[in-house]
Amino acid sequence: MNLEAVRAIYVFEMGRTFRTLLQSVVSPVLSTSLYFIVFGAAIGSRIQEVEGVSYGAFIVPGLIMLTVLTQSVSNASFGIYFPKFIGTIYEHLSAPASFLEITAGYVLAAATKSLAIGLIILATSFFFVELSIAHPFWMVIFLVLTCLSFSLLGFIIGIWARSFEQLQLVPLLVITPLVFLGGSFYSISMLPPFWQSVTLFNPVVYLVSGFRWAFFGLADVSLGLSLAAILGFTGLCLAVIWWIFTTGWRLRQ
Amino acid sequence: MSAIVTISDLRKTYDGGLTALNGVDLAIEEGEILALLGPNGAGKTTLISAICGIVSPSAGQVVVGGHDIAGAYRAARALIGLVPQEISLEPFEKVLTTVRFSRGLFGKRRDDALVESILRKLSLWDKRDSQVKELSGGMKRRVLIAKALSHEPRVLFLDEPTAGVDVELRRDMWEIVKELKAQGVTIILTTHYIEEAEAIADRIAVISKGQILLVEEKDKLMRRMGRKQLTIELDRPLEEIPEALAGYGLEPGPVAGTLVYSYDSQGERTGITRLLNDLQAAGLQLRDVSTRESSLEEIFVGLVAGDAGEERS
Numbered sequence: 001m002n003l004e005a006v007r008a009i010y011v012f013e014m015g016r017t018f019r020t021l022l023q024s025v026v027s028p029v030l031s032t033s034l035y036f037i038v039f040g041a042a043i044g045s046r047i048q049e050v051e052g053v054s055y056g057a058f059i060v061p062g063l064i065m066l067t068v069l070t071q072s073v074s075n076a077s078f079g080i081y082f083p084k085f086i087g088t089i090y091e092h093l094s095a096p097a098s099f100l101e102i103t104a105g106y107v108l109a110a111a112t113k114s115l116a117i118g119l120i121i122l123a124t125s126f127f128f129v130e131l132s133i134a135h136p137f138w139m140v141i142f143l144v145l146t147c148l149s150f151s152l153l154g155f156i157i158g159i160w161a162r163s164f165e166q167l168q169l170v171p172l173l174v175i176t177p178l179v180f181l182g183g184s185f186y187s188i189s190m191l192p193p194f195w196q197s198v199t200l201f202n203p204v205v206y207l208v209s210g211f212r213w214a215f216f217g218l219a220d221v222s223l224g225l226s227l228a229a230i231l232g233f234t235g236l237c238l239a240v241i242w243w244i245f246t247t248g249w250r251l252r253q
Numbered sequence: 254m255s256a257i258v259t260i261s262d263l264r265k266t267y268d269g270g271l272t273a274l275n276g277v278d279l280a281i282e283e284g285e286i287l288a289l290l291g292p293n294g295a296g297k298t299t300l301i302s303a304i305c306g307i308v309s310p311s312a313g314q315v316v317v318g319g320h321d322i323a324g325a326y327r328a329a330r331a332l333i334g335l336v337p338q339e340i341s342l343e344p345f346e347k348v349l350t351t352v353r354f355s356r357g358l359f360g361k362r363r364d365d366a367l368v369e370s371i372l373r374k375l376s377l378w379d380k381r382d383s384q385v386k387e388l389s390g391g392m393k394r395r396v397l398i399a400k401a402l403s404h405e406p407r408v409l410f411l412d413e414p415t416a417g418v419d420v421e422l423r424r425d426m427w428e429i430v431k432e433l434k435a436q437g438v439t440i441i442l443t444t445h446y447i448e449e450a451e452a453i454a455d456r457i458a459v460i461s462k463g464q465i466l467l468v469e470e471k472d473k474l475m476r477r478m479g480r481k482q483l484t485i486e487l488d489r490p491l492e493e494i495p496e497a498l499a500g501y502g503l504e505p506g507p508v509a510g511t512l513v514y515s516y517d518s519q520g521e522r523t524g525i526t527r528l529l530n531d532l533q534a535a536g537l538q539l540r541d542v543s544t545r546e547s548s549l550e551e552i553f554v555g556l557v558a559g560d561a562g563e564e565r566s
Contacts, residue, residue, distance in 0.1 A: 002327070008357025015350065087341030091400070094305040094335050095358045096327040253267060253308050 005097040009105025010112075013079050017113050025117055028067050032121045035063050036128040039185065050187055053216050056129035060122070061212040062184025068118040068143065069150050069179055069204065073171050076110035076154030081161050084251075093252060099245030103238075107155055111147035118143050131215070138223075139214035145230045146207050150175075152237035159250050178204045188220045203233055256280040257332075257408055257439050258304065263313035265299050265463075273299035275463035277313070281408075281441060286434055288450035288471075289443045290553055291460035297443040298338060300460065301410045305335045317408060331359060334406030338413045338443075340393045344386035348377055351385060352399045359404035371402050375429065391422045398429065409433060411442040415449060427453050447550040451475075457549070461557050471549070478552040481518040483525060485532070486511050486541040495535045501528055510540075518546070 017024045040056035047055040083089040092102055125131055133139050161167040182204030188196055199205055200221070210226030213219035219226070244251065258281040265274040273296045281287050291297050302308040304315050306326060315322045320329035343351055352368055372378040375395040380388060385396060394414065401409060411430070415423040423446075430440055430453055444450055450457055451471070458468040469477070490510040494503050501524065506513045516523045532539065 002360040004357045004360045004362060008354050011357070012346075012350070012354045016345075019345065083343075086343065087337075087339055088343055090305075090307050090335065090337050090341060091355060091358060093307045094330060094333065096330040096360055097358060098327075248309050252306075253302075 002095075002097045002101050005095060005101045006105045006108070009102065010109045013106060013109030014112065017109070024113060025120065028071055028117050029120050029124060032063055032067050033124055033128075035059070036125060040128050050190075051216075051218050053218065054129065057131050058187075058212075058216075059185050060125045060129065060131055061215050062179075062208050063125070064118050064121050064143070065146065065182075065204070065208050065211055066176075066179045066184050067121055068114045068146055069207075070171055070175055071114040071117050072110055072147050072150035073154035073157060073175055075113050076107055076151040077158035077161065077167055077171075079106045079110055080155055080158035081164075081167050084159070085164075089251065099242060102245075103152070103155060103241050107148065107151040110151040110154060111144070114147045114151065115143060118147070133215050134217045135214045139211065142207070142211045142214055142226075142230070145234065146211070149230055149234040149237060152234060152241065156237060156240055156244070159244055162250075178202055179208075183208045183220055187218075203229060206230065255283055257283040257318055258441075259314075259316045260300075260304070261314045261316075263300070263303060263315060264311045265296075265303055265308060266311050273463055274303065274310070274313075277460070277463065277465055279458060279465055279468060281439060282456075283407075283439055284434065284437055285455045286430065286440045286442070286453055287456050287458055287468075288454035289441060289458050289460055290447065290450055291443070292557055295460045296463040297460055298412055299463075301335070301412050301441070301443065305333055305410060306330055331404075332407045334401035334404065334409045336394075336397045336401045336409070336411045336414055338416065340390065340397065342385045342393055342396060344384065346385055347382050348372070348385060348388070348396055348399075349381040351396065352403045355400040356403040361404050367405075368399075368403055371399050374432075375399050376425075391418055394418060394422075394426075398426075402433075406438065408439045408441070411440065413443055413445065415444065415446065423449070447553055451549045459553060459556055466556055474552065475546070475549060476518070478555070480515050481523075481544055481546050483514040483516065483528075484511055484543050484545070485514065485539060486543075488538040488540050491537075495537075497535050498528075498531055501531075 036056070039059055044055040044059070049055065050058045083092060095102075157170045158167065161169075181199065182202045183199070184204075188199050188205060188209075191199060206221055206226045206229035209220040210223060210230070213223055213226070243249070258279075260277050260279040260281075263274050263277040264272070266272045275296075277296070277300060289297050289300070299308055303310045304317070304322065306322065315329075317329040318332045320326075320332075322329045346354075349368070349372070352372065353363060356368065357363065369378065372381055375398060377392065377395055377399055380392065385393065388396065398411075398414070414430075415426050418426065427449070430442070434440060442449075442454070454471050456468060457471050457474055459466040467474075484506055486506075486508075487510050491512075494512070501514055503512045503514055505511070514525075514528060516525070529539075
């Protein structure tokens with residue numbers, strides 16, 4: 001196992017995070033705070049409680065998920081796309097490192113960054129709403145698993161993308177709608193029965209549901225199903241990455 | 254000497270149908286400097302890329318230091334350093350960070366003393382905290398070399414290391430290559446500059462259309478293929494070459510009043526004494542004589558042109 005390679009990539013990527021701290025951390029925190037102000041304080045005060053939880057607090061898990069998902073995907077996809085774009089990928093391909101080690105370096109760095117942002121947003125939310133966390137351990141587990149699995153997805157997107165436009169395409173056209181329609185701002189039980197069934201095909205529903213359960217003990221789907229969905233998704237991403245490195249798809253000619 | 258890199262029947266056909274390597278067989282001896290010469294599109298970069306793991310070969314085998322590059326890729330790649338043809342560097346990174354990164358990526362523990370000595374040797378130490386984008390083209394190329402050396406390779410591939418580099422830097426680069434050789438590093442360099450191969454290589458391999466045309470020690474090659482020319486300057490121009498000198502294959506030189514005599518410098522008899530005697534007998538007065546040896550470039554052009562001719566016939 002070439003752990004030095006994992007460490008080298010991780011340190012290198014975290015170095016870039018610190019170099020671009022304003023863009024990396026401050027901007028997502030600021031935009032999420034705006035959501036709190038608009039949905040929590042301004043509009044939320046006029047919305048009745050959702051399943052016994054004030055609306056401002058109800059949307060906290062969803063807002064954290066929204067940021068963590070988009071950040072994980074964009075961090076990891078940029079991390080691997082940039083070496084491809086400028087040509088330094090030659091070094092990764094010629095290094096005595098396996099697909100698992102290279103992936104681990106990039107994905108752990110991207111996940112660390114999104115985890116930090118998620119926790120900062122959680123801390124910020126205490127300024128805006130009254131919040132208590134029913135199952136802190138599970139809250140952390142869901143947060144970490146989400147950061148990791150969506151960083152894996154981002155890594156795949158970064159390898160797939162052939163232009164900066166494509167790099168933006170998936171987060172913009174796929175991730176954001178899935179998160180908005182995945183029950184971030186509402187309980188899916190509020191939807192008509194037909195749309196409730198349709199929503200169950202959205203993987204983000206399971207993440208938000210499990211994460212919200214960790215906060216309030218309320219869930220749209222069972223905890224076991226949420227965990228199975230996120231672990232299954234992680235496994236699927238790992239299988240795709242293994243295939244990419246074995247075949248050299250979009251990496252090796 | 255034993256081979257540190259053995260390439261057997263290596264083939265590569267790209268998805269687009271282009272065959273870049275068409276059965277390459279080559280053994281690279283440990284500790285030598287091998288210059289890989291070939292015209293554009295001959296397969297030089299593909300060959301290096303296939304050995305280093307950047308291009309997947311279609312068929313064939315490469316063994317580096319006893320390790321198969323496919324089956325034992327970790328052990329094989331750990332021995333290899335690569336300086337690519339394109340300047341590919343993270344523009345916003347500092348020189349020191351990017352060199353340290355390369356060492357880590359190749360599984361080596363951080364070694365500040367070693368990295369410092371490499372950067373000093375390449376005159377990069379003063380620039381260690383500069384961002385890569387602030388450096389000149391020549392300095393960037395040095396950073397690429399520093400990155401490749403940072404993980405202490407036993408085999409170093411230099412893909413056109415002096416392309417677009419000024420003469421002074423090119424000579425510096427040759428010094429670095431010679432020093433590395435003295436440390437026992439095997440060096441394979443591709444180049445367009447025959448002068449470069451002539452100056453530093455121990456052996457020359459010529460590649461054309463994805464096949465190795467020849468591999469030979471540089472000195473032997475130059476002796477074997479080398480023709481010498483004797484240029485004779487007469488005191489006055491000749492209307493025509495006298496009958497008595499017809500057997501020498503004399504040709505008019507570039508300047509009026511000169512004759513050029515080509516001979517094999519390795520031949521038992523060069524025929525020079527006899528020619529000079531015959532010139533005197535013909536009543537010609539000599540003003541000056543000079544000799545020159547054919548350069549590697551002429552040999553190379555002859556080889557590649559010959560290869561193209563064979564294909565046509």
